[in-house]
Amino acid sequence: MDKIKTVEDFKKFLNNNRDKLLDLAVNIKDLPPDDEWIQDDEWDKVYKNEVITNGKV
Numbered sequence: 001m002d003k004i005k006t007v008e009d010f011k012k013f014l015n016n017n018r019d020k021l022l023d024l025a026v027n028i029k030d031l032p033p034d035d036e037w038i039q040d041d042e043w044d045k046v047y048k049n050e051v052i053t054n055g056k057v
């Protein structure tokens with residue numbers, strides 16, 4: 001694969017590898033409630049910033 005240099009390159013990479021990425025992704029619903037990854041409150045900050053505010057500060 002060529003080196004990703006631009007946002008467009010990254011978008012192409014994501015489009016070309018969508019199925020592979022989805023196969024490797026972990027659905028949070030499949031994790032136990034006491035999982036350390038879920039307990040890390042840093043993810044709440046990421047979620048709030050990216051999903052609730054659409055990445056706007």
